[in-house]
Amino acid sequence: MTRLGRIALVAALTLAPATGRAESAISLDYAPETRAVTLTLPEGAAPAAAPPDWLRRTGPRRFEGTLPPLSEARATAAAVGESAFILGALGWIDGAGSAPIRLSVPAGYRAVANRDLVSETQEAGRYTARFAGDAARGPVHVMAGPYTIGEAAGAGARLRTYFAPADHAAQSEAYLAAAEGYIARYSARIGAYPYPDFFVVAAPVPVGLSFGNTTFVAERILGHDYMRGRSLAHEVLHAWWGGAVGIDAETGNWAEGLTTYQADHALAAETAPDRARALRRGWLEALARGDAARRLRDFRSPAHAPDQAVGYGKAALVFHMLKAEIGAPAFEAGLRRFWSDNRGGRAGWRDLRRAFARAAGRDLDWFFDQWLDRPGLPEVRLGTAEVTATDEGYATTVTLTQASPAWRLRVPLRLETAAGTERHVVELRGPRTEARLTSPARPRALAVDPGFDVARHLLDGERPPTLRDALSAGRVAVHPGGEAVAEALIGAPVTRLDRDGGVPDEADAVVVAGATAEVAALRERLLPGAPPEEARAGRARAWVERDAAGRTWLFASAARPETLPEALQTLRYYGGASHVVIAAEGRPRSGRWPVEASPMVVRFD
Numbered sequence: 001m002t003r004l005g006r007i008a009l010v011a012a013l014t015l016a017p018a019t020g021r022a023e024s025a026i027s028l029d030y031a032p033e034t035r036a037v038t039l040t041l042p043e044g045a046a047p048a049a050a051p052p053d054w055l056r057r058t059g060p061r062r063f064e065g066t067l068p069p070l071s072e073a074r075a076t077a078a079a080v081g082e083s084a085f086i087l088g089a090l091g092w093i094d095g096a097g098s099a100p101i102r103l104s105v106p107a108g109y110r111a112v113a114n115r116d117l118v119s120e121t122q123e124a125g126r127y128t129a130r131f132a133g134d135a136a137r138g139p140v141h142v143m144a145g146p147y148t149i150g151e152a153a154g155a156g157a158r159l160r161t162y163f164a165p166a167d168h169a170a171q172s173e174a175y176l177a178a179a180e181g182y183i184a185r186y187s188a189r190i191g192a193y194p195y196p197d198f199f200v201v202a203a204p205v206p207v208g209l210s211f212g213n214t215t216f217v218a219e220r221i222l223g224h225d226y227m228r229g230r231s232l233a234h235e236v237l238h239a240w241w242g243g244a245v246g247i248d249a250e251t252g253n254w255a256e257g258l259t260t261y262q263a264d265h266a267l268a269a270e271t272a273p274d275r276a277r278a279l280r281r282g283w284l285e286a287l288a289r290g291d292a293a294r295r296l297r298d299f300r301s302p303a304h305a306p307d308q309a310v311g312y313g314k315a316a317l318v319f320h321m322l323k324a325e326i327g328a329p330a331f332e333a334g335l336r337r338f339w340s341d342n343r344g345g346r347a348g349w350r351d352l353r354r355a356f357a358r359a360a361g362r363d364l365d366w367f368f369d370q371w372l373d374r375p376g377l378p379e380v381r382l383g384t385a386e387v388t389a390t391d392e393g394y395a396t397t398v399t400l401t402q403a404s405p406a407w408r409l410r411v412p413l414r415l416e417t418a419a420g421t422e423r424h425v426v427e428l429r430g431p432r433t434e435a436r437l438t439s440p441a442r443p444r445a446l447a448v449d450p451g452f453d454v455a456r457h458l459l460d461g462e463r464p465p466t467l468r469d470a471l472s473a474g475r476v477a478v479h480p481g482g483e484a485v486a487e488a489l490i491g492a493p494v495t496r497l498d499r500d501g502g503v504p505d506e507a508d509a510v511v512v513a514g515a516t517a518e519v520a521a522l523r524e525r526l527l528p529g530a531p532p533e534e535a536r537a538g539r540a541r542a543w544v545e546r547d548a549a550g551r552t553w554l555f556a557s558a559a560r561p562e563t564l565p566e567a568l569q570t571l572r573y574y575g576g577a578s579h580v581v582i583a584a585e586g587r588p589r590s591g592r593w594p595v596e597a598s599p600m601v602v603r604f605d
Contacts, residue, residue, distance in 0.1 A: 026093065030067070030144070035079040039063040041093065049092045052077060070205060080204035082109075083145030085216075087209075089113075091139045098135035103142065104128040111144035112162055114211035117197050136344060138246070141211050143201050148172075154180035157193050162201040164219065171222050175200050178228045182236040186262075189332065191339045194244035198236065210238035233263040244343050251348035252297040252372065257315020258352075262335075265316055273451075280320070280452040281463065282576055283313030287377065288458050289472060297349065297372040317455040318371045324410055324425075324453065325367060326360040334359035370408060371455070378407040379457040380428070382448045385602045393440035400448065404431045414450045417441040448600040462600060464593035465546040468575030470554035473509035479522065482513035485556050488565040489572070509552040513564055519557035527553065534579045538589070540567040543579035545593075 026045065029038040037054075041047075041061040051057070054077065055065035067079040067086075077086045090096030100118070103111035107125045115131035122128070143162075150161040150172030159179050161172040179200060183193045195213035202219035203209070208231055209216040215235035221227050241262075242255035269276035286309040296318065299311035323331040338347070338355035349372055357364045383399035396415060409428040414421060419441035426435040437443075449456070470476075476494045478486045486494045490511070495504060503510055512522050516536060523531045527545060534543050540558035547553060558564050567582055574580045577590035 026090065026096075028089075030079075030084055032079065032082050032084070035067040035069070035084075037063075037065050037067055039065075046094055047092055048094045051092050078205070083143070083204045085141075085143040085203065085205070087141045088139040089142045096140060097133070097138070099133040101131040101133065101140060102128060103131070103144070105144050108146060109144060110147040110149060110162055111142060112147075112199055112201055112214065114141045114199075114214035116195065116213070117158070117160075136246075137212050137243075141214070143203065143216065145202075145204070147202070150176055152176040152180065155183035155187060155193060157183055157195065158197045159183075160197065160199045162199065163222065164202060167202055167219060167222050171228070175222075175228050175232065178232055179236060182233045182263075183239075185233075186237055186240060189262075190240050190335055191343070194239060194343065198239065200232070208235065210235040210242065212243040213239060230264045230267050233267055234259055237263045240339065245339065246346035248346045248348035248351075249300050251350065253299050253301065253311055254315065254347075254349050254352055256299075256302055256311050257296075257313075258319055260312050261316035261319040265320065277451050280317065283309070283317055284452055284456070284458050285463060285466075285468075285576070286313050287455075289468070292377050292457075293375045295373055295375050314377075314455055320453060321371075321410070321455065322356065322364075322367065326356065326362075326364070330360040331356070366408060374407075377455055377457050378402050378409060379459070380409065380411060380448065380454065381459065382446075382600050382602060383432070385446050385604075387443050387604050390438070393438065394442055396437040396439065396443050396446060398426075398435050398437065398446060398448075400426060400428060400433045400435070402428060402431055406430045409454060409456075411449055412451060412453050413437070414447040415439060415443055416445040416447075417443050442604075444605050445601060445603045447598075450600070459599050460550065462595065462598050464578050464595055465544045465552050466576055466578055466592070467542065467544055467554070467571060467580065469552040470509040470511070470544055471572060471575060473552065475504075475506055475508045477503050477507040477510045479510065479512045481518070481561070482511040482556070485513035485564050485568065486511045489568060503551070507551065509554060511554045511556070513554075513556040514561045516557045516559055519555055523555055532579065532593075534581050538581040538583045540564060540582040541580065542568055542571060 026042060027040045030036070039055065039062070045061070051063055054068055055063045058064045067077055067084060070078045070080045076088060078084070101113050101115055103113060105111045105127050107122065107127060110127055111129060113131045115134060115137060118130045118132050120127070120129040146164065147162040148165045148168035150163065150168055152159045159176050161168065161175050163172055179198055183198060187193050197213050199214040201214060201216050202222060203216040204219055206218045206220065207216055208218065217227060237259045238255070241259050247253050247255050265276055265279055268279050289309070292309070292314070294307060294310050296310055296314055299307050299315070302308060302311060334356035337359055338352055341355060342351055349368065353364060353368045379402060381401045383401045385396065385398045388395050388397070398413065400411060406429060411426050411428055413424040413426060415424060415437055417439050422439055424437050426433060471489055473490065476486060476490050477497050478494045479497050483494070483496065494511070495507065497503065512519055512526070520531060520535050523535060527547060532543060534541055535555070535557070540563065542554065542556040545553050556564055556568060558567060570588060571580060574588065574590045576592070578593040579591055581589045583589065
């Protein structure tokens with residue numbers, strides 16, 4: 001495609017000055033080769049606030065500036081190659097939120113905003129698209145680039161993709177079909193899709209952002225199955241939660257957790273129960289690493305990384321527990337009521353509480369007060385478990401404990417018997433609860449919360465060691481030869497050990513890296529038991545083990561150890577795995593070690 005010299009973005013505003021109604025335009029011109037921006041306000045328009053810091057005023061209604069490159073951008077505006085994005089493009093101008101918008105770019109380019117598309121034309125070497133204004137939709141976000149548009153009509157909406165030509169050919173049809181399916185799915189469960197359009201725009205930045213009827217997806221990972229699977233479903237659902245029902249952020253952000261539960265978790269559960277279980281376990285592991293002591297009500301924005309484990313994972317678990325508390329029919333009815341009561345406005349946790357209470361026909365104040373306003377998580381432990389024979393079969397008496405002040409919890413139990421598996425639920429309201437389970441067949445094992453259905457602290461031994469344990473360790477010791485790998489993967493300061501030296505007590509993790517045979521020999525000397533089969537598989541590999549002191553050991557090896565830092569660059573994407581094997585071709589193979597002796601499981605035979 002021929003490279004074009006300038007992009008002009010023109011936003012048309014409808015103004016209402018005291019002298020009468022008039023239409024005028026904000027003109028935004030952009031030159032890709034210099035990243036220069038010239039913006040001219042129409043007569044009667046004035047800034048309501050200071051313009052972005054990359055713009056400077058050069059006249060009464062004229063602003064000029066340079067879009068920052070991506071490395072210097074503050075995540076709101078940047079030029080990346082031939083593409084450009086400006087998030088909150090017009091928010092600093094009076095009346096911009098409710099104004100119609102007209103975007104114009106040279107032929108071969110396309111521009112899009114997160115508003116309803118009204119019309120588009122291509123003439124005189126330019127493409128022009130007009131979008132309706134709507135202040136309730138929030139800030140105006142604009143993206144322009146050398147896109148090819150893919151379009152389909154389905155589920156009551158016009159569906160579009162804005163992809164680079166190669167991605168359009170390879171991915172557009174699949175994205176359009178997936179978007180149609182998700183819109184139909186959520187329209188049936190919640191209420192009709194709230195917008196006439198849904199746009200998927202390939203972004204030149206590593207983001208996944210949703211703005212009502214528009215989602216920006218990182219172009220580098222468009223081809224990943226996950227992106228047009230759970231990720232796209234998540235962004236589509238935000239059209240309802242966070243889009244048409246806005247967030248009353250002062251009272252907490254409920255939308256990320258609800259969207260995560262109703263999209264990511266629901267799709268995982270439909271694919272395979274084990275995937276949903278792994279997702280819940282992952283949320284609990286993230287809470288163990290993050291600041292689980294924070295109150296859920298205090299979560300405001302997904303931009304605050306330390307809060308994401310609370311705002312996404314803990315919140316999703318709260319909705320999961322609420323569904324178990326009131327039942328699936330009442331939960332679904334509560335979602336529909338919440339939608340019908342709040343569409344077109346802003347809602348908070350209090351509105352969710354009201355909708356679910358009405359659907360369930362009972363008070364739920366205790367539930368929301370506990371999970372929104374109480375910091376931290378409960379710590380449930382399996383106390384005693386005994387089996388006795390009865391005239392009808394067998395009785396299993398189990399004691400569960402938790403620290404005071406006690407939480408009110410519904411804890412699932414799985415009883416494995418000679419005749420099959422039974423599932424029970426025990427309600428905890430105090431520091432110690434005793435339950436009696438009867439079964440006609442002899443019990444063989446009892447597991448407490450085996451599906452990780454309760455938001456709680458994970459106990460030592462409930463999960464296997466993972467690569468993330470080592471990669472996020474605060475104090476790391478390194479055996480000679482592993483310095484380069486430790487520096488490449490772990491940001492924490494490292495302590496270099498003597499070749500035969502012991503590991504300092506204060507070390508949280510130990511890194512052993514080098515040639516395949518050398519690392520295998522060190523592993524046999526340093527830890528008891530035989531090394532795993534993965535210790536020699538592939539051309540490079542990494543795995544973690546935990547010693548008797550609870551310390552994590554990260555082993556990494558390759559036939560040519562100098563290739564390890566580069567070979568293991570993808571390791572951070574497999575943080576939840578216990579081992580990763582990198583073959584000569586294809587994606588790395590990963591997995592988790594089985595949990596051999598969980599403190600929440602007791603066996604009777």
